[in-house]
Amino acid sequence: MQELRALLVQLELLEQQDLQLEQQEYQLLVLVLDRPLNSPPLKSSLSFYIKYSILKRQYGLDSPSSPRVKCTVVEIQLAAETIGHLGPIPLTNSMLVTFVTTILLSAVAIFATRSVQVVPAGLQNVFEFAIEAVYDLTEDLAHSKAKVFFPLIMTFFLFIITANWLGLLPGFGTIGFNEIHKGKQVFxxxxxxxxxxLNTTLALALISVIATHILAVRYLGILDYFKKWFNLNPIFLFVGLLELVGEFTKIVSLSFRLFGNIFAGEIVLATIAGIFAFVVPLPFYFLEIIVGFVQAAVFMMLTLTFMVLLSEKQGE
Amino acid sequence: MDILTNFGVKPILLMAQVVNFLILLFILKRFLYKPLLKALDQRKQRIADSLRNAEEIEKRLEQTTKEREERLKKASREAEEILAEAAKTADRIVAEAHLKAGHDIKKLMEKSKDAMEQERGKLHQEIRGELADLVAASLQKVTGKIITTKDQKEMIQRSVEGLA
Structure with missing residues (x-):
């Protein structure tokens, strides 16, 4: 339990860092736009809405039915754009990048471990460092369950951080084509x-929460699992029901936190680049690099905490 | 669910992402975590082993050093003992020799004393004999006759007693 408390403290610190980052971003934004913004920055999972509303006020938006953020140069649509069809499946640009990320990550992983040496070098060393750090954390919290929890948690981290940092590369959001959509030319x-x-983050959040519950059933048994939610004691029954609602909140908070941070980052970068594309966006890029890491770490640690908490026998 | 359509969430895309993630999970588990965790484990094992070995070696070295020191101490103690013994023996021998020499000297002195005494006795006897002869001769000359042996003896006896 002590380790768990330590982790929660760590999480809080991360969130604080996140908040600080946002404040810095906000101040930078004020500095660059050279006028104060109407609404102050708020805490992380809401950050998207705040930034969204700031920019809405700043630049004006289309009707709420088709939310679209207008920047001076680029427009960023809330939903991922469809760029083609794979048979009956629509292929969106984010889906394309997901494939690229998956292939890239798999290739690098296979390349790094093609011949595992006792004395590590190069890529093997890098991955060993990351894996050891996360595995130690998992072992501290989950003890014997670490072996089962670890692959999922590590994959969340690697996938999210690779995706976030890949998205910062030049060409993302700027290379594309114009299309006539409902009589209007759209980039x-x-x-x-x-x-x-949101498809991606929602999928990740769903996997995280569903896996958490499957593992809980596996470690507690179906009876103890249900005892967690339903109790004959009316007070505990109420608490259990509240917690059940909390499980759905988890999906929303996990997905929207990640989506909000990254999408808002994209908007900020595009906005700043639209104002002045040279040098000025650099601090924002650095911030987004940190945000990308922090969000991956937060997602990973939250998943780990949920897993540990849920697969633990209820204290009596 | 209006908000979900606004965000462009479609079940098919969602499913695609889920499937994609699961594939990635499988690949990474198979090709990244498994071999690396195994390697890490092996390395940990190896380090633990070599640490244990080093500890053992150190222990053994310490033991050997201790043993050697002990042996050295023992040897030096023995040497000291031997030296002390030798000194004692030497002392004894010297003392004995002294004693013997003293004894011998005493004996020799006594012997020489005895011999001297004897010599002196002998000398006395000789002188006495010669003196008697001399007296007898002189008496013969004086008396002009040869005194009987009996007389002679008596006279000699007397004169000798007078001399004495």
Whole structure:
């Protein structure tokens, strides 16, 4: 339990850092736009809405039915754009980048471990460092369950951080083509940071929460699992029901936190680049690099905490 | 669910992302975590082993050093003992020799004393004999006759007693 408390403290610190980052971003934004913004920055999972509303006020938006952020140069659509069809399946730009990320990550992983040496070098060393750090954390919290929790958690981290940093590369959101859509010419970017698509983050959050529950059933048994939610004691029954609602909140908070941060980052970068494309966006890029890491770490640690908490026997 | 359409969420895209993630999970588990965790484990094992070995070696070295020191101490103690013994023996021998020499000297002195005494006795006897002869001769000359042996003896006896 002590380790868990330590982790929660760490999480809080991360959130604080996140908040600080946002404040810095906000101040930078004020500095660059050279006028105060109407609404102050708020805490992380809401950050998207705040930034969204700031920019809405700043630049004006289309009707709420088709939310579209207008920047001076680029427009960023809330939904990922469809760039083609794979049979009956629509291929969106974020889906394309998801494939690229998956292939890239798999290739690098296979390349790094093609011949595992006792004395590590190069890529093997890098991955060993990351894996050891995360595995130690998992072991501290989950003890014997670490072996089962670890692959999922590590994959969340690697996938999210690769996606976030890949999305910062030049060409994302700027290379694309124009398309006539409902009589209007619309710019469709070919590449999109994949966590700036709610499909991705929602899928990740669903996997995280569903896996948490499956593992809980596996470790507690079906009876103890249900005892967690339903109790004959009316007070605990109420608490259990509240917690059940909390499980759905988890999906929303996990997905929207990640989506909000990355999408808002995209908007900020595009806005700043639209104002002045040279040198000025650099501090924002650095911030987004940190945000990308922090969001990956937060997603990973939250998933780990939920897993540990839920697969633990209820204290009596 | 209006908000979901606004965000462009479609079940098919969602499913695609889920499937994609699961594939990635499988690939990474198979090709990244498994071999690397195994390697990490092996390395940990190896380090633990070599640490244990080093500890053992150190222990053994310490033991050997201790043993050697002990042996050295023992040897030096023995040497000291031997030296002390030798000194004692030497002392004894010297003392004995002194004693013997003293004894011998005493004996020799006594012997020489005895011999001297004897010599002196002998000398006395000789002188006495010669003196008697001399007296007898002189008496013969004086008396002009040869005194019987009996007389002679008596006279000699007397004169000798007078001399004495």
């Amino acid at each position: 469709v970017p070919l590449l999109r940071s994949i966590n700036a698509d």
